[in-house]
Amino acid sequence: MSSLTDYAKNVLARAVCGRSPVLPSAVYLALGTGGSDPTGISGEPVGNGYARQRVTFTGTGVQQNAEAVRFTFTAAAGTYSHVGLFDAASSGNALTWASLSAPVAISGPGTVTINPGGLTMTGD
Template sequence: MPILTDYGRNLLARALCGRNPSLPTTLYVALGTGGGNTGITGEPVGNGYARQRISFTGNGGQRNTEVVRFVFNAAAGTLNHVGLYDALSGGNALAYGLLAQSAAITGPGTVTIPAEAFAVTGE
């Protein structure tokens, strides 16, 4: 994780060229059934699901500082992708990738991303 989206690549290019893009100050992680250059697809709607705020730490590569927990009140299908966004809903997708393990949500339950398991590197 992650692969930069088109938006994420353009934001990085503007930053590297000193064009002072407006960088997000709050980031959110989302789950979905697929992913691509525009972000994740198949993001659940309802059933208690909501994107979760995520914060990072590190001197080079960045890792999430706290556990991220998604709560579901009902079935939501099999989720296998994760995305990084600049808004709680809508907004711009910055990056996406595969979950370490698919999560089959067949009823009420949770999906947990442990602290330091979500890594963002320059590779």
């Protein structure tokens, strides 16, 4: 996930210039149908048990999710091709986004799991 949103680019620019940006105290992963630098992901699911999931990262350069991330659905919810990080469990600011290695179709109740180390953040 190296595609930063415009919001995240501005936070980093303030940090590099010594302007004390407000950093998120936690980050949340979301699913979506698309993505762009200005807005992060688009097409985030609504309902059917979906909720953004808190993610904890670890690493000394490249950051990786320390634990499995699980999105649980109670019913069919469509097909999703992107993930994005936000600074809040709902609403908030989009920070970064990326395409999934393969789209995931939610055709009924079930869980989408991203295994530990399956989500990486780089500074590129």
